[in-house]
Every structure is written in C-alpha cells, then in structure tokens.
Amino acid sequence: AQSVTQLGSHVSVSEGALVLLRCNYSSSVPPYLFWYVQYPNQGLQLLLKYTTGATLVKGINGFEAEFKKSETSFHLTKPSAHMSDAAEYFCAVSEWGSYIPTFGRGTSLIVHP
C-alpha cells in the first residue's frame, strides 16, 4: 500500500524567506503526484501536479515542486513567502489505474511579518 509522509506538521517562515515543504512517498511504480492547498474554511484546491515528462513542475502562486524518483520525494518550494501563503498544504499520490489518491497528513505553513 502507498504511504505519504509530510515532514513537519507545522512550518514557520518569515515573509520573503524560502518556503520548503517536504513530501516523501512509497510506491512500487512511478506515481502521479499532487500538491493541494487549503485556505481557512475552504476546500482543497490543486497547486500543481506531476504526471509524466519534466520532473520540475510549476504551479500557481509561484510554487514549484521537483519529482526525484531516486529519493521518492516531491518537495514543494517557493523562493519568497508571502503572508497570503499561510495555509494547510497536502501532498497526495496516485498510482496509474487508481483514482483514489493517498493524502499526507498535511503541513500548516505559518508566515511571520
């Protein structure tokens, strides 16, 4: 069975600092990888996804993630944090043929002025 590990339930950064949210997965076959963002009192929305092709994926709001097969990782980064980035971030993994993603527990991003 797949598993998704998000290291750190909370990550705190200063405004303008680099954002790094970690995601590692276990999968026996190359997976499809997703990052979702959840703002307070809202549903999740897609930030970016990796299916095939280029391993560096760009998403909305300046976020990007890199699929590293050898490290089974899909870490999310943003060069400069903004106050509006404060939210809960979820990493998710699907295998081909499965429509049901496995979600990580989520990481709460806190941005300090």
Added chain:
Amino acid sequence: DAEITQSPRHKITETGRQVTLACHQTWNHNNMFWYRQDLGHGLRLIHYSYGVHDTNKGEVSDGYSVSRSNTEDLPLTLESAASSQTSVYFCASSNRASSEGVGELFFGEGSRLTVL
C-alpha cells in the same frame, strides 16, 4: 463555470438523528468522493463512486452510506449520528484518467457537522 457545491455548510444535530449532506457537481465527472477532515488525522476517505449506481466503502465507512442515482449528486447519509462523527466533511470529484494520467480532485467548500 463548473463547480461542486455542498449543503448545508454548517449543521448541528443530536445523537441518534439521521443526517444527509448533499453534494452536487456540474463538472460531469464520473468519480465522486466523500472525505472527513479531523485534526491529527488529515483527510480520511468515507465512500466513493465511479459512476451511476456504483458505490464503494472507504477506510472509515461505518455509520455512513451513499447512493448515486445520477452523475451530478452523491449525498452522504449518517444513519444515526454519533458524537464521534462531529467533523468537517468534504465532497470531491474527478474525471476519468487520460493520456496525462489520473485527474486531480476538485473539492467542495466543506460541511461542518456538530453532533451533540
């Protein structure tokens, strides 16, 4: 614009009552899902459906049921509400896989249920 809507957004009920949470999507997606979100547990899958008249149990299905009579709707019913079912419930939908792989989930805004 296509969307997925949940109702009610907030509900307070009593233990033992039957409760139904509605989910309606206009994406024309085949796949629909119900999750609950609780602190410390992340998102947990309750039930899902791959199409009309198809329903399947997720990891936390006890005490919940769904039915799929059309493409657009997947109502979630709590047969006899319990305090342990106090949670935020999210409905989601996705399309069939394409040459680009499995589609992403589109989520509703959530329904906050309190069982007293």
